[in-house]
Amino acid sequence: xxxxxxxxxxxxxxxxxxxxxxxxxxxxxxxxxxxxxxxxxxxxxxxxxxxxxxxxxxxxxxxxxxxxxxxxxxxxxxxxxxxxxxxxxxxxxxxxxxxxxxxxxxxxxxxxxxxxxxxxxxxxxxxxxxxxxxxxxxxxxxxxxxxxxxxxxxxxxxxxxxxxxxxxxxxxxxxxxxxxxxxxxxxxxxxxxxxxxxxxxxxxxxxxxxxxxxxxxxxxxxxxxxxxxxxxxxxxxxxxxxxxxxxxxxxxxxxxxxxxxxxxxxxxxxxxxxxxxxxxxxx
Amino acid sequence: xxxxxxxxxxxxxxxxxxxxxxxxxxxxxxxxxxxxxxxxxxxxxxxxxxxxxxxxxxxxxxxxxxxxxxxxxxxxxxxxxxxxxxxxxxxxxxxxxxxxxxxxxxxxxxxxxxxxxxxxxxxxxxxxxxxxxxxxxxxxxxxxxxxxxxxxxxxxxxxxxxxxxxxxxxxxxxxxxxxxxxxxxxxxxxxxxxxxxxxxxxxxxxxxxxxxxxxxxxxxxxxxxxxxxxxxxxxxxxxxxxxxxxxxxxxxxxxxxxxxxxxxxxxxxxxxxxxxxxxxxxxxxxxxxxxxxxxxxxxxxxxxxxxxxxxxxxxxxxxxxxxxxxxxxxxxxxxxxxxxxx
Amino acid sequence: xxxxxxxxxxxxxxxxxxxxxxxxxxxxxxxxxxxxxxxxxxxxxxxxxxxxxxxxxxxxxxxxxxxxxxxxxxxxxxxxxxxxxxxxxxxxxxxxxxxxxxxxxxxxxxxxxxxxxxxxxxxxxxxxxxxxxxxxxxxxxxxxxxxxxxxxxxxxxxxxxxxxxxxxxxxxxxxxxxxxxxxxxxxxxxxxxxxxxxxxxxxxxxxxxxxxxxxxxxxxxxxxxxxxxxxxxxxxxxxxxxxxxxxxxxxxxxxxxxxxxxxxxxxxxxxxxxxxxxxxxxxxxxxxxxxxxxxxxxxxxxxxxx
Numbered sequence: 001x002x003x004x005x006x007x008x009x010x011x012x013x014x015x016x017x018x019x020x021x022x023x024x025x026x027x028x029x030x031x032x033x034x035x036x037x038x039x040x041x042x043x044x045x046x047x048x049x050x051x052x053x054x055x056x057x058x059x060x061x062x063x064x065x066x067x068x069x070x071x072x073x074x075x076x077x078x079x080x081x082x083x084x085x086x087x088x089x090x091x092x093x094x095x096x097x098x099x100x101x102x103x104x105x106x107x108x109x110x111x112x113x114x115x116x117x118x119x120x121x122x123x124x125x126x127x128x129x130x131x132x133x134x135x136x137x138x139x140x141x142x143x144x145x146x147x148x149x150x151x152x153x154x155x156x157x158x159x160x161x162x163x164x165x166x167x168x169x170x171x172x173x174x175x176x177x178x179x180x181x182x183x184x185x186x187x188x189x190x191x192x193x194x195x196x197x198x199x200x201x202x203x204x205x206x207x208x209x210x211x212x213x214x215x216x217x218x219x220x221x222x223x224x225x226x227x228x229x230x231x232x233x234x235x236x237x238x239x240x241x242x243x244x245x246x247x248x249x250x251x252x253x254x255x256x257x258x259x260x261x262x263x264x265x266x267x268x269x270x271x272x273x274x275x276x277x278x279x280x281x282x283x
Numbered sequence: 284x285x286x287x288x289x290x291x292x293x294x295x296x297x298x299x300x301x302x303x304x305x306x307x308x309x310x311x312x313x314x315x316x317x318x319x320x321x322x323x324x325x326x327x328x329x330x331x332x333x334x335x336x337x338x339x340x341x342x343x344x345x346x347x348x349x350x351x352x353x354x355x356x357x358x359x360x361x362x363x364x365x366x367x368x369x370x371x372x373x374x375x376x377x378x379x380x381x382x383x384x385x386x387x388x389x390x391x392x393x394x395x396x397x398x399x400x401x402x403x404x405x406x407x408x409x410x411x412x413x414x415x416x417x418x419x420x421x422x423x424x425x426x427x428x429x430x431x432x433x434x435x436x437x438x439x440x441x442x443x444x445x446x447x448x449x450x451x452x453x454x455x456x457x458x459x460x461x462x463x464x465x466x467x468x469x470x471x472x473x474x475x476x477x478x479x480x481x482x483x484x485x486x487x488x489x490x491x492x493x494x495x496x497x498x499x500x501x502x503x504x505x506x507x508x509x510x511x512x513x514x515x516x517x518x519x520x521x522x523x524x525x526x527x528x529x530x531x532x533x534x535x536x537x538x539x540x541x542x543x544x545x546x547x548x549x550x551x552x553x554x555x556x557x558x559x560x561x562x563x564x565x566x567x568x569x570x571x572x573x574x575x576x577x578x579x580x581x582x583x584x585x586x587x588x589x590x591x592x593x594x595x596x597x598x599x600x601x602x603x604x605x606x607x608x609x610x611x612x613x614x615x616x617x618x619x620x621x622x623x624x625x
Numbered sequence: 626x627x628x629x630x631x632x633x634x635x636x637x638x639x640x641x642x643x644x645x646x647x648x649x650x651x652x653x654x655x656x657x658x659x660x661x662x663x664x665x666x667x668x669x670x671x672x673x674x675x676x677x678x679x680x681x682x683x684x685x686x687x688x689x690x691x692x693x694x695x696x697x698x699x700x701x702x703x704x705x706x707x708x709x710x711x712x713x714x715x716x717x718x719x720x721x722x723x724x725x726x727x728x729x730x731x732x733x734x735x736x737x738x739x740x741x742x743x744x745x746x747x748x749x750x751x752x753x754x755x756x757x758x759x760x761x762x763x764x765x766x767x768x769x770x771x772x773x774x775x776x777x778x779x780x781x782x783x784x785x786x787x788x789x790x791x792x793x794x795x796x797x798x799x800x801x802x803x804x805x806x807x808x809x810x811x812x813x814x815x816x817x818x819x820x821x822x823x824x825x826x827x828x829x830x831x832x833x834x835x836x837x838x839x840x841x842x843x844x845x846x847x848x849x850x851x852x853x854x855x856x857x858x859x860x861x862x863x864x865x866x867x868x869x870x871x872x873x874x875x876x877x878x879x880x881x882x883x884x885x886x887x888x889x890x891x892x893x894x895x896x897x898x899x900x901x902x903x904x905x906x907x908x909x910x911x912x913x914x915x916x917x918x919x920x921x922x923x924x925x926x927x928x929x930x931x
Binding site (some may be wrong): 289341344345347348349352369372440441442447448449473475476477478479482483484485486494497498500528579599 | 675676677678680683750751754774776777778856860861862872874875883885886887888891
């Protein structure tokens, strides 16, 4: 074996090992984050955290009950806005649309998807907060809902298109109208993918903080109804993390663990659903 | 599908019912300077008046002024009084004035985190101006060392920490520096958000305190209680009478003593660098910004009720949190001014 | 039956159209909302570095600088790591290992920004301040990049946090693109006597070059728009400095800090103009990314079927 070949083989082995190291580093970051959050957050999770309202500055014993409920309300509203628009819009694209309209809608969705979340916050502030003169759960939910739309729309469209033609033709041959075909055959066939898309979109906005800064704002108490400012987990994490109080830091860790736990669980569940395969085998 | 839709609808209805509680929620936002006492007050007031929830968010005086002018919050709070342009802007927008109500007296203190130094340092006005202008860059600079003989100051770089957003505490600090340093006045000026020559920005008094705590060789300006609660050392400042005074209730009250007799009708006054013995020179009132006209009578009455309580029982909470009570003359005048809230 | 179809078509069309409408409205709002500074400052907005709310002078240069520098640092770290990992996953790892690791990488992409901020404040910043920045100063301190006081927070720290956030994007897209390179490319190279690494680095990767560039653009777009993690560790000072240790500010961060308190129309609209600028930059980058990725995958499948 010539020395040149030996060198090249050495380089090959070395570089390929390095790529393995890169992959290892990347993956271990995830486990490091998880581990750190579990360690710090786990020790800070307490009954108080889940049930109490925030305490006055410098006093202990407060919790994030209102932030948890606030986040739940915001996400519910976001889903109410994001899911129908994405779902029905995708049906239009996959089943009824054609040519120019499809292109324009897809382009708009991709554009919306790329908008930085802080800019969405600016938009929601001008559109919902200023006219109603209120920071509100509504404004926050609207901002988050906007962010859910593109993901839901594009993914749902893909899964709808992925349903085999044979199914559609069979339904048509039996005399079903278009909308009936869609409602009773195509959507059920694609439902796993659609559910996954919705879950992933949900998980994505669950952690968003920037758009909430000027829409939901914040609240030290419970937020009644939908038109008042509300506390939320991500904003509380931000507020508490940059403050000097140890007690607040502990709560920030706990909140971080709860938030990340929720997001990761949703992601894993969504991917598991998808991995089971679509309901109908491809022809 | 139908089942999911059904569950969703029931949840929404449930949610709407469950959280449409009957308490009146009043939203305020603004200064971080008085936040410790405000959060205590609003919690105590809610305990005494269960039907009223006053939600105050500590986001900085700048945001307080803007939000109350936009009408997105019911009241604001600031330690830098609104200037005439801002007052006019409010008036033009709402057709009624915005009223300033002093709540407590506080002090902006120079806090620091110098390895090996646990005592209270003495700062001359020139030293403070020089540090924040970036001219004095090391801790053992003569301008600082000469006032602190016997203290072992390291030759480390000074890390200046200021506010990253619009802040009344910044207003108080820059107001003082403008009075004691013509250089500062010309180069930077006073305001809630200035063009800082050097330093990092922290968000809120909370953020600045957090940064100082974590960053060796840092110096910043925060309200007294933040330094006290977080056990970080703070220095004494030389006042107009030539004494080095460390911020405390007596020093702050002394600063307000002269001004309270000549307090203008709208309560906007600066008491930095006040003359007299025992005065702490970087003291200030802090104000609630209350609209002169409310469209919602229940909110108006609730706020008037709170202000009345604040001027009486509320004042008793001030001293435990290192804020000084309002002078009696000011309290009396404010009680009269409450009737201006329509 | 016709009628039902027509109604269904109309309803779904309305939903689809609403997406277009809301997007148009957003762009319009950004444009309208930044009218004052555009007229007053014009292009000088991008060349001035003074941000002074008292004297009504607003220049975007410090924020553009901070945004670009932090994103640049992030890419310098994330691109080699990300491409390396992608090569490993696409070329070397057996399918199951590759899929499992990809699963974890996707989870990393799902971690929200504020959590990175949390970890940044409590782990990265002290690490930087106590160990990494002094070490850099001692070894590479002759470079203007690594001079000046050590704060802990600053451009370098923000860049590092951003790097962690964008690595998953580079990895997953690059991996897909590499996997779509047709087998005969590799086999041809190997049959000509190249080593495994040579066939990967000199044949496969160049083939997938467009898609990999696309993944970098995607990562860049994400890094530019990041708000929370950056604002918690960048130091929030609108300054331009040659040193990476210096604090700075990014467009997204300054909007987050100052939007709720910008009194005066010029101030507020200057922030909105910053938002418009950010939007335009990410829009262009995302568009380019998509083009590159699609083009590469199509090239791959076209050649594979040849």
